[in-house]
Amino acid sequence: MLSVIPAFALTALILAMVPGQGVAMVLRQSLIGGRSAAFYSVAGNSTGLIIWGTMSSVGLSAVFAQSHFAFNILKWCGVAFLIGLSLQTLWQLRKEFGKFDIDSGAKTSFFPAYRLGLLTNLTNVKAAVFAVAFIPQFVPKGFNLGLGIVLLACVQSMTSALWYTSLIFAVHKSSAFLSKPVVRRTLTAISAIGIVVLAIGLAVTSPR
Numbered sequence: 001m002l003s004v005i006p007a008f009a010l011t012a013l014i015l016a017m018v019p020g021q022g023v024a025m026v027l028r029q030s031l032i033g034g035r036s037a038a039f040y041s042v043a044g045n046s047t048g049l050i051i052w053g054t055m056s057s058v059g060l061s062a063v064f065a066q067s068h069f070a071f072n073i074l075k076w077c078g079v080a081f082l083i084g085l086s087l088q089t090l091w092q093l094r095k096e097f098g099k100f101d102i103d104s105g106a107k108t109s110f111f112p113a114y115r116l117g118l119l120t121n122l123t124n125v126k127a128a129v130f131a132v133a134f135i136p137q138f139v140p141k142g143f144n145l146g147l148g149i150v151l152l153a154c155v156q157s158m159t160s161a162l163w164y165t166s167l168i169f170a171v172h173k174s175s176a177f178l179s180k181p182v183v184r185r186t187l188t189a190i191s192a193i194g195i196v197v198l199a200i201g202l203a204v205t206s207p208r
Helices: 005-017 021-033 035-066 068-094 110-122 125-138 145-173 181-204
Strands: none
Touching: 005 125, 005 145, 005 181, 021 035, 021 110, 021 145, 035 110, 035 125, 035 145, 068 125, 068 181, 125 145, 125 181
């Protein structure tokens, strides 16, 4: 298991860096609510990743232990979904701010901000697809699948938190730059490309 953690952490970092629902939430909280509000929401987001991993562990370990066919079906469904999500993201480029309209209100106190981060993640289909279709691919053969999924979900949670922390500090120094419509539309385009890269990565993984 230790041997796969570096590669998995890099994949999880790429996922976190792809602009999407979570990044938009962190940007909004940082620009409007301030650092503390953003950190509270990041904590909620990280909790959501662990919840997704735990649900994936409970729901998939028994099924996949019996059927490689089911495992591969889920993988290709994940690929199809990610490609569809990429096309949907590209469609958002017709808007002035792309998919990153961050001018709505922010939650600043602990529980509302934490809840915002948690709900943002739990309603993020990208996070769900990663937990269900990606994480099991990294669990080594012979290692308990359920335990492996939970451990890797914890790694993903920490990796995501580190990336968002760096983003929060970067926002503090570049808020005017990030407020430009062209920048947000660029982030939308990068998001679409990044999702396609994730889809290709999932497609080329070999079955357990």
